[in-house]
Amino acid sequence: MVTRAIVRGVGHYLPARVVENAEFEKSLDTSDEWIRTRSGIERRHFAAEGETTSEMAIKAARAALDDAGLGPDDVDAIVLATSTADFTFPSAATMVQAGLGMTRGFAFDVQAVCAGFVFAMANANAMIATGQARRILVIGAETFSRIMDWEDRGTCVLFGDGAGAVLLEAGEGQGSADDRGILSVDLHSDGRHRDILYVDGGTSTGTTGYLRMLGKEVFRHAVEKLADTAHAALDKAGLTGADVDWLVPHQANLRIIKATAQRLHLPMERVIVTVQDHGNTSAASIPLALSVGKAExxxxPGDLVVTEAIGGGLAWGSVVLRW
Known part of the structure; x- marks a missing residue:
């Protein structure tokens, strides 16, 4: 017998303000058609003034706990993936811990930008597999609207705010690909590509900074690396693309999603796509899409799900799990 990290609950939260593509036409040389054609995005949500990453994470976490029929006292740990924490420190995860009224266990942040949720799931899986924790809330939450250059039409139209959460719970498996839970993980990074996707602020500048991106370069790396990591994770689990019920990719760009699905020989009918409604919510995009996919x-239960993401760093990876 082996210990598996099994999905017990899932939930998400989106800010109330919905921003349609047409709203950008008032201040930028762009159009709804231009944005849709290049990204597939139709609208996104922006956090309200004063609404923070940790507050959104708390709401997503509560939704996941409700879905599982459990409370904060049943959780041993929180792993929160974010690049837009409320403060440099303390971690947003500890703020979520306090907000949930959770006075036991431990909490920490993971920063791998858009790949953050995959890296957070890998961390949680390892802790559950080694017996360090039994139940872990894995959250992705972002307020990218706070790091946008509103004069850069190539980036500011692409991102949105939101949060998603998954509650993982230890369970027994036979050690086969038929087990429920996380079956394999594949992680990578390559710091040589920092300059194609980064924020030009931090302790080195004393400013918050803005997101900067070389879109064509990111696209090229994304299509190749996402398909490769998904294949690698499936190989580790002794599975192939033919076994996959659902691909739940990072929701950055519809063209990237379609190209990755094609390389995995998966029809779009087996891909969860939410980018049209939420834009790129970075580390929040995969748990948000998982929550929407379940709600719909x-x-x-029993479906084989592949999640994969790439973000600044570059950092990329994938997780194969059976729901």
Missing amino acids: GRIR
């Missing part, structure tokens, strides 16, 4: 009755 598409992702069901």
Whole structure:
């Protein structure tokens, strides 16, 4: 017998303000058609003034706990993936811990930008597999609207705010690909590509900074690396693309999603796509899509799910799990 990290609950939160593409036409040389054609995005949510990453994470975490029928006292740890924490420190995760009323266990942040949730799931899986924790809330939460250059039409139209959460719980498996839970993980990074996607602020400048991106370069790396990491994770689990019920990719760009699905020989009918409604929510995009997929009755117990993401660093990876 082996210990598996099994999905017990999932939930998400989106800010109330919905921003349609047309709103950008008032201040930028762009159009709804231009944005849709290049990204597939139709609208996104922006946090309200004063609404923070940790507050959104708390709401997503509560939704996941409600879905699981559990409370904060049932959780041993929180792993929060974010690049837009409320403060440099303390971690947003400890603020979520306090906000949930959780006075036991431990909490910490993971920073791998858009790949953050995959890295957070890998951390949680390892802790559950080694017996360090039984139940872990894995959260992705971002307020990218706070690091946008509103004069850069190539980036500011692409991102949105939100949070998603998954509650993982230890369970027994046979050590086969038929087990429920996380079956394999594949992680990578390459710091040589820092300059194609980064924020030009931090302790080195004394400013918050803005997101900067070389879109064509990111696209090229994303299509190749996402397909490769998904294949690698499936190989580790002794599975192939033919076994996959659902691909739940990082929701950055519809063209990247379609290209990755094609390389995995998966029809788009087996891909969860939410980018049209939420834009790129960075580390929040995969748990948000998982929550939507379950709520819509598409992702069901026993389904084989592949998640994959790439973000600044570059950092990329994938997780194969059986729901």
